[in-house]
Amino acid sequence: MLKDGHIDTVIGLPANLFFSTGIPVCILVLKRCKRFEDVLFINAAEHYEKGKRQNVLREGEGQEPNDIRKIVETYQFRKEEEQYSRRVSMEEIEKNDWNLNISRYVSTTQAEEIIDLEEVHNRLTDIDRRAKEAREKHNTFLRELGLREI
DSSP: OTTTTOEEEEEEEOTTOBTTBOSOEEEEEEOSSOOOSEEEEEEOTTOSBOOSSSOBOOBOOTTSOBHHHHHHHHHHHTOOBTTTEEEEEHHHHHHTTTOOOHHHHSOOOOOOOOOOHHHHHHHHHHHHHHHHHHHHHHHHHHHHTTOOOO
16 A cells, blocks of 8 residues: 555554543555655654543643644644654655554654763762862861861
C-alpha cells in the first residue's frame, strides 16, 4: 500500500480512548489518488484528558486545548510541528524498512539539558571557598568570645 501511494496519513491516538481497548490506537488514512509524495505522521498520543475509566480527546472552548481540532487542522493543512507532526518522504520510510511506527518519525522525548561540567566545577569550587571563608570568620568570633572553634 505504501509503494502504491495509498497511505496518506498515520495518526496515533492515546491509550484507553475506546471502551474495549486500553492500548493506544492508530488511524491509517488511505487515499486512492494521493497528491503528495510523503506520509504525514501525527503523534497525538499525549494530547488528551485523563478520565476515570476512559480518556477523552478535549473539545476546548476559547483558549482551552481542542485536541480534535488540532488533529483535523494538522491533517487538513499537512502542518508540521515539532514533537507532534511531520511529513516523511517515501525514501526515509523505505530506509526504515517500511516501518510506520509513529515514534520513529515524531519523537515526543525532551532533549536532555547539556551540562557544562567546567562551569559546575567552578561554581562548586567557589561555594567551597566561600564556606571556608565564612567558617574562618565564624571561628574568629568564637575565639573572641572564648568559645571552642568549629
